[in-house]
Amino acid sequence: MTIPPIQSISSVTGAQKAAPTAAGSSDFGAMVADALKAVSGTEHQADAIIESVATGGDAHIHDMMVAVSKAELSVDLLVQVRNRAVEAYQEIMRMQI
């Protein structure tokens, strides 16, 4: 989701349009999509390890707790990033023209 550029007020100044925020070559939407894939990856790894522990495989209890912690922290990180992004978006949308 890209933040739409702010339209210039042509009658007052010759201000340029504000460019959409970009991080390197990817836009914010691509970053969020990558983060979602990574989080989903950690969850799948955690599921595999939990199954291995439950069926008496090679993984140990602490492996399972580490994998679950990583998955939980990844989800938490994603949620926080989303919260900040939405807050920033709303802050901008609240600006009175």
Place this chain on the structure above:
Amino acid sequence: MSGIFHVFDVAASGAKLSTVWLDVLADNIANQNTIHPADEEPFRAKLIYAREKNGASGLFPFPTSKPRSLDAGDGVTPVRLIESTGESQAVFDPTHPLADDEGRVWRPVVDIAAQMTDLILAGRSYSMNIQVLQHGREAYEAAMRIGS
């Protein structure tokens, strides 16, 4: 995204080594009375040869491909088992069913006092590594709360 949880990988490698160590110690203690006939080698207690892990190999399915900026190391990994080289003790016991013509059998080479001490060390090492995991997780969770 998994490279940012490096503390977990390091602590998990320490915990894994401790569990392997506990297994080896349990094996040694279980075999403290294992007698071998004279034509075989005696049972020797095993030790773990472990080395520190440096560089790009992460633990189980979370590979970290970028070298750490401070090069703090990646934990520990067991390399192989070594048999202890203590003095073996042939016991003269002609009534033993495994005794050879000269009546000798091998007693196991297990220093039981050292094994029990190591057992305490291995258990403590495991719980300390788990504590590192706990503290690391609390630190990461605190970072998530920044700005909220």
